[in-house]
Structures are given as C-alpha cells and as structure tokens.
Amino acid sequence: MTMDRQPMIDQWYPVALASQLPAGGRATQLMGTPITVLPGEPIRVVTADGRDLRITVRYGHVWTSLGDPAKELFDIPEADQPGRRLVEVGVVRVRCSPLRAVENFLDIAHFPFVHTDILGAEPHTEVGKYDVEIREQEDEVWATKVQFYQPQAAKSATGGITTDYMYRVPAPTSTVLYKTCPARPGEWDVITLFVQPLTEELCDVWPWMALFDDETALTDLIHFQQMIFLQDRSILENQIPRLLPLDPGREIPTRADLTSVAYRRWLKRHQFTYGAQLVAQ
Amino acid sequence: MPVEMHRDWIPVALSADLPAATVVPAHTPSGILALWRSASGKLTALADRCPHRGMRLSYGFVRGEALSCIYHGWSYGRNGQCQRIPAHPDLAPPAAIKAANYAAEERNGVIWIAQEEPETPPPALEGFKPLRSITVGADAELIAGSRDVRMRLAGIDALLLIVGTGGSETVAHVMVDAAASEVECVAASRAAEGWRRDCERLGRKDLAS
Numbered sequence: 001m002t003m004d005r006q007p008m009i010d011q012w013y014p015v016a017l018a019s020q021l022p023a024g025g026r027a028t029q030l031m032g033t034p035i036t037v038l039p040g041e042p043i044r045v046v047t048a049d050g051r052d053l054r055i056t057v058r059y060g061h062v063w064t065s066l067g068d069p070a071k072e073l074f075d076i077p078e079a080d081q082p083g084r085r086l087v088e089v090g091v092v093r094v095r096c097s098p099l100r101a102v103e104n105f106l107d108i109a110h111f112p113f114v115h116t117d118i119l120g121a122e123p124h125t126e127v128g129k130y131d132v133e134i135r136e137q138e139d140e141v142w143a144t145k146v147q148f149y150q151p152q153a154a155k156s157a158t159g160g161i162t163t164d165y166m167y168r169v170p171a172p173t174s175t176v177l178y179k180t181c182p183a184r185p186g187e188w189d190v191i192t193l194f195v196q197p198l199t200e201e202l203c204d205v206w207p208w209m210a211l212f213d214d215e216t217a218l219t220d221l222i223h224f225q226q227m228i229f230l231q232d233r234s235i236l237e238n239q240i241p242r243l244l245p246l247d248p249g250r251e252i253p254t255r256a257d258l259t260s261v262a263y264r265r266w267l268k269r270h271q272f273t274y275g276a277q278l279v280a281q
Numbered sequence: 282m283p284v285e286m287h288r289d290w291i292p293v294a295l296s297a298d299l300p301a302a303t304v305v306p307a308h309t310p311s312g313i314l315a316l317w318r319s320a321s322g323k324l325t326a327l328a329d330r331c332p333h334r335g336m337r338l339s340y341g342f343v344r345g346e347a348l349s350c351i352y353h354g355w356s357y358g359r360n361g362q363c364q365r366i367p368a369h370p371d372l373a374p375p376a377a378i379k380a381a382n383y384a385a386e387e388r389n390g391v392i393w394i395a396q397e398e399p400e401t402p403p404p405a406l407e408g409f410k411p412l413r414s415i416t417v418g419a420d421a422e423l424i425a426g427s428r429d430v431r432m433r434l435a436g437i438d439a440l441l442l443i444v445g446t447g448g449s450e451t452v453a454h455v456m457v458d459a460a461a462s463e464v465e466c467v468a469a470s471r472a473a474e475g476w477r478r479d480c481e482r483l484g485r486k487d488l489a490s
Contacts (some may be wrong), residue, residue, distance in 0.1 A: 109368040124353065125367035151374035235352050239335040243337045252332050252378055 006031075010067035010173055014194040014206045015045060017088050018047040018057045029198050030066055031274060035143065053097040059208050061194060074140075074170035076177075078190045080211050084142055085176055087218065089207040089225045096236040097275035098173045098197035099244040099267065101205055103174050104232055105193045106167050108148050113248045114231050117151050121160075124149035128255035134266050141169035141266050143259040155216045155224040157182045169263055172272040184212040191225070200275045201242045205229065243277035248275070289399040292442040292454050293326075294392045295411040304348055306339035306359060308446040309475060310421075313393060314383060315339040325359045326394045328382040330361070385475055391442070391454060409440050409456035413470055414469025417477050419484030424453075426469040434476065437461050441476075451485075453477075471478035 009031070014024045021039040024026035028035060035053065038044045043066040045048035047055040050216050051279055053064045058074050078084065093102055104110070109127050111120025130146040146165035150157070164179040166188070190210040195203050243250055246268045253261050266274060293307035293316060302316035309324060315329045316336035327348065336352040342351070347356040347364055353365040355378075363378035377432040390411035393403035417424065421443055424430075430441040435458065442454040452456050457469050 107353075109353045112367070113351055115347075122354075122367070124368055127368040234340075235336060238337045238340055240330050240337065241335065245335075251334055252367060254333075254366060254372070 006274050007271050008172055008197075010065060010069050011173070011272075012063040012065050012069055012073045013196050014061040015064050016062040017060055017090070017198055017206070018043065018062050019060065019088065024147070026187065028204070029130050030064065030196050032199050033066055035064070035181060037064075044174075046152065059192070059194070060086060061206060061208065074174065076162075076176060076190065076192070078188070081210070084190075084210045084211060085218075085221075085226075086222050087211060089209065089222050089229075092129075092205045092207075092229050093238050094203055094205055094233050095201065095242075096203065096239065097198070097201055097243050098195045098203040099275040100239060100242070101195050101203055102169065102173055102175050102193065103233075103244060103260050103263060105144070105177070105242075106169070106262065106263060107257070108146060108165065109256045110235070111148060111150070114235055115228055119152075119228065119229040120148065121151045128214070129232075129255070130258070132258040133260045134262055137181055138170070141167075141262050143167040143262075146259075154179075154182055154213070155211045157222055160195055165257055169266070172267060172274075181212050183215070187212055188232065197275060202273075216259075224279075237281070241277055244275060245277045246273065247278060282380055288343065288396050289347045289401070290386075290393040290403040291444060291454075292391050292403075293394050295414055295446070295454060296387050296390045296392055297411065298414065299324075299341050300341045304339055304341055304343055306337070308444060308450075308452050309394070309480075310447050312447070313337070313339060313378050315341065315348065315380075316385065316392065316394070317341075317343050317348045318360070319343060321346060323359060324385045324387060326385040327357060327361050328381040328383075330380070330430075331355060332380060338483065375485075391456075406440065406456055408459055408463070409438075412455040413456045413473065414452060414454045415473055415477055417480045418450060419480045420449055421451040421486055424451055424480050431477075434470075434472035435465070437455060437469040439463050439469060439473075451480075 016037040016185045026037040034048050044061055056063045058073050072210050078241045112122050112125050112178050135142055149162045151160045163180045168176040175193050177191045181187045181189040192208045194206040197203050246264050283404045291309050299318050300319050301322050302320045307314045307316035312325045313329045316322055316326050330336050330471040331338055331350040333355055336350050341349050347358055349356040355363055356365045357380050358364050361380040361382040363374040366374055384395040386393050386403055389406050390404045423441050429443055440456040444452045453488055457474050
C-alpha cells in the first residue's frame with residue numbers, strides 16, 4: 001500500500017450481527033484497526049483510542065467505516081419486500097483477501113467442481129454468454145442473463161433446474177446475487193455476501209439472505225448456506241497469491257470470467273486496492 | 282513461483298505413497314510442486330499453481346493422463362499444457378495457458394524431481410529399500426545441516442534423505458537395509474518416530490536458548 005489515503009477507508013463494512021451482540025461488545029478489527037462494537041441504543045463502534053465511528057444498521061448487520069463515507073449504504077429494495085424471510089447466516093473467517101472472497105462469489109464456472117451435485121454437476125459445465133456492465137450512474141458492477149444448470153439450486157429445490165442469475169457489486173467487499181426462486185417463479189431470491197476486511201489477507205464473511213421460502217426450517221437454510229461457503233473456503237485459502245492480482249498477465253481469464261474481469265477493472269479504477277496485488281511478482 | 286533446486290535431484294516422495302491416478306504436494310527447499318501419477322502410471326511434476334485463478338494444483342484430481350484443477354476443472358497434460366476448459370468445452374485452450382513442468386523420475390522406490398533434466402540419473406541407493414517418509418517439525422539445518430543422515434534405527438542400517446521445506450519443517454525419506462525383515466522394518470519405523478521427537482525437542486531447545 002502507498003502512503004496515499006486508501007479510498008476503501010471511506011466505505012461501509014459489516015462488523016457484527018445487530019441481533020447477536022454480546023453484552024460486553026464484539027472486539028474485532030477493520031482493515032487492521034482494532035475496534036469494539038458495543039450493544040445499546042444506539043449501537044456504537046469505537047476504536048482503541050476512543051474514537052466513535054459512524055454506524056448504520058441494515059440487513060441485520062452493524063455497518064461502520066474508518067473514514068467518512070460519501071454515500072449512504074447501498075440499497076437492496078428486496079429487503080423491504082413483504083413475504084420474504086430474512087436469514088442471518090452468521091460469520092465465517094477465511095484466510096484470504098476480502099477481494100478474493102467477493103470474486104469467488106461472482107463465479108459460476110466452479111459450481112460443478114467445488115459444489116458438486118449441489119450447485120453444479122458434470123457434464124453440465126458450460127458457461128454460456130452473459131451480459132456484464134459497469135453501470136455508471138449507480139457505479140456498480142452488474143452481470144445479467146447468467147444461466148446455469150443446477151442439481152439442487154436451493155434448499156427448497158427438489159430436482160435439477162436451469163437457474164437464472166444476476167450479480168451485483170455495489171461496494172468493494174459486498175455483493176448481491178439474485179437467483180431463480182423455486183418457490184415463487186417470477187421473483188428473485190436474494191443472497192448476499194458481506195465481507196469484513198480484517199486485514200488484506202484475512203476476512204470475516206457474513207452471508208445474508210432474503211428468500212421466498214416458508215417451508216424450510218431456519219436451521220436448514222443456514223446449514224445449506226454455510227456448507228456452500230465452507231466448500232468455497234477450501235479454495236480461497238489455497239489460492240496463490242493470497243492478494244487479488246489486479247494487473248493483467250498474472251492470471252488468465254476466459255469468457256466465463258467476464259464478471260471477475262469487470263470487478264477487477266472497477267476496483268482498479270477506484271483504487272480499491274486493499275487486499276489487491278498491483279505489481280505482478 | 283519458480284522453484285530453484287539446490288542440488289540436481291531432490292527426493293520428494295516414496296513411490297508407494299503415490300498410487301496411479303493421484304496427486305500430492307511435493308515439498309522442496311524452494312516451494313511445493315504438484316506431483317501426480319497418471320492412470321497408466323506415468324509420473325509428472327508441475328508448478329503448484331493453476332494459471333487461471335492461482336489455485337494449488339496439488340488439491341486437484343487425476344483422470345486418465347491429465348491433472349485437473351479442483352477449482353474450475355481446467356486440465357493439464359504431462360507437459361503442463363492446458364488441454365481442456367470445462368466452462369468452454371468447444372474451445373481449444375491457447376498455448377499460453379501452461380503450468381511449468383519439472384523433471385521427475387523414480388528409482389529404487391524413491392521419486393526425485395529436478396528443475397532441468399540432469400545429465401546423471403538419480404542415485405540408486407543400492408543396498409537400501411524405502412521405508413516411509415516422515416515430516417519433522419524442526420529446521421533441516423538444525424537436524425542435519427540439511428545433509429542426508431546415515432544412522433541406525435533399532436539396530437537396522439538406515440539412510441535418511443533430508444529435505445528442508447524452507448520453513449520450520451523438514452521431510453525425511455527413510456531408507457533401510459534392503460535385507461531388513463518385516464519385523465525389523467516395523468521396529469525401524471518406530472525408532473524413526475523417536476528420532477523425530479528427538480529432533481523436535483532439539484528444535485524447541487534451540488528456540489528457547
């Protein structure tokens with residue numbers, strides 16, 4: 001990192017589940033800075049030297065920033081839609097760059113190999129053409145018209161279906177996935193990955209969901225999502241280098257990786273480089 | 282990650298520990314390689330990093346005569362060339378998608394690798410047979426000055442091929458007298474465990490001083 005102010009300082013990050021704050025507070029860190037999330041009305045986030053950080057509570061989580069975010073936290077309109085179950089999955093610690101955790105979430109080509117017989121299965125490995133754009137007005141990365149064959153797309157799915165996906169990156173370490181809703185055709189299930197950067201090579205990942213599913217027990221929904229993410233963790237902790245390479249040449253993408261290519265370009269454009277490797281080594 | 286070899290041939294595994302159609306991480310003084318044996322029994326050592334997204338190839342799987350990455354299933358032939366990208370089954374992978382490959386040979390039950398094919402074959406170690414590989418939680422310099430060790434294990438003549446892994450771990454490939462009986466081999470194996478504990482105690486003492 002250079003001495004310049006890292007623009008990611010001024011972004012919002014999840015640091016706790018609002019519903020599960022211990023009485024003594026949650027001691028954690030954000031981008032290398034120790035912080036404590038204190039319960040109460042209002043919830044507070046303080047640094048070791050007594051500084052009160054800005055906070056906002058949304059999507060079940062406490063969000064904070066070491067800097068001064070210019071914008072409110074990104075909106076997920078579906079979160080307020082009646083009839084959805086809001087699922088707080090909890091936290092998974094991963095020894096990887098927060099940016100690699102997001103990039104893996106944007107990837108579908110790994111489903112048959114990492115989430116075998118759940119989110120994908122051979123021989124259904126082909127990734128068709130889909131659309132990717134950086135939406136200038138919202139300043140977000142979007143992938144649409146993504147389709148993939150899945151043996152068990154969700155806890156509520158009973159057989160193989162071709163699932164439609166949309167991916168959205170509204171903040172450098174937060175990403176939102178919209179996918180075919182087995183229980184209610186025409187609506188999208190919302191699954192998010194909110195990533196708390198502890199350091200450049202260590203993160204706490206907070207998945208969160210807004211689903212149309214009145215049938216499945218909450219425990220089963222949480223277990224399904226945790227199982228999926230633990231499969232991802234075995235990949236994320238074994239990528240070399242740990243940091244996400246932003247310069248071309250270090251890693252070779254194909255057409256299936258266009259979302260990842262756009263995400264890397266967007267990160268570079270904004271100098272969102274906390275957790276990134278800039279010069280190929 | 283270019284792996285530099287400090288001697289011509291590095292012992293990395295015993296043949297018996299790498300059955301057909303499997304892959305293992307091979308520890309060398311300058312990093313890990315993906316060491317695999319094809320279904321037909323051919324041996325290959327490749328750089329332990331998929332050029333696509335950096336995943337360790339030693340976590341992959343072997344099918345037929347190719348090693349596949351566990352992340353997206355990209356498969357590599359014995360020359361390291363990418364042969365197939367499952368996300369695009371009809372695409373011929375560009376020649377640039379390649380994992381570096383290293384010389385790999387086995388002799389007398391030991392698998393050796395080298396950065397470039399050396400002029401001489403790996404040592405035969407005549408009079409010895411492979412027993413087991415063990416990992417010691419101590420620095421190789423401390424154990425043996427990174428040199429191979431000739432010693433007796435439970436009274437059996439033994440040769441330990443020592444490979445430092447560049448960190449605080451050392452791999453020892455244990456060879457014993459070719460004439461040792463099964464019972465003697467079991468005793469030597471237990472004695473090797475004792476040797477490991479001694480080395481680790483020595484390592485801790487060194488750290489404490």
